[in-house]
Amino acid sequence: MPIINLSELRATLSPGQRLIGLDPGKKIVGVALSDVSLMLASPYRGLARAKLGVNAAEIAAIASREGAGGLVVGLPLGLDGSFGPAAQAAKDWAIALSAATGLPAALWDERLSSAAVNRMLIQEADLTRAKRAKAVDAAAAAYMLQAALDASSGAAALPL
Secondary structure (H helix, E strand, O other), X not given: OOEOOHHHHHHHOOOOOEEEEEEEOOOEEEEEEEOOOOOOEEEEEEEEOOOHHHHHHXXXXXXXXXXXXXXXXXXXXXXXXXXXXXXXXXXXXXXXXXXXXXXXXXXXXXXXXXXXXXXXXXXXXXXXXXXXXXXXXXXXXXXXXXXXXXXXXOOOOOOO
């Protein structure tokens, strides 16, 4: 399936369907879920990064269990907005994941989401490094998904 922009993705959803936010890391894929009104993103869990088929089956099972109808995949653009190798890898993964799960997907800029979440966990939650490591992936996915929901809630989303 081709990647579509976030406005188109929201338009494909049936009433009450959620979006899954994904922050694909090298070792862990952070997973977040929107609420049914597409207003609030919450951390869901982290999945061990595995072969595409394994992760696709896990994500499809989450979508089925939670009533999700689409994917928002974090796109790691460079700090200057450039589209480098990491962004290309995330785009390729999103296209393959969309095809494997049968769910439409959009990309969303996730620059510094992990850094922002780590900073919050240190300053506000006062978590140790070990506890932060367990929480940061899903929280970064929620941070990215929340930004996407906020940006697309009535106004046209910026296409990527």
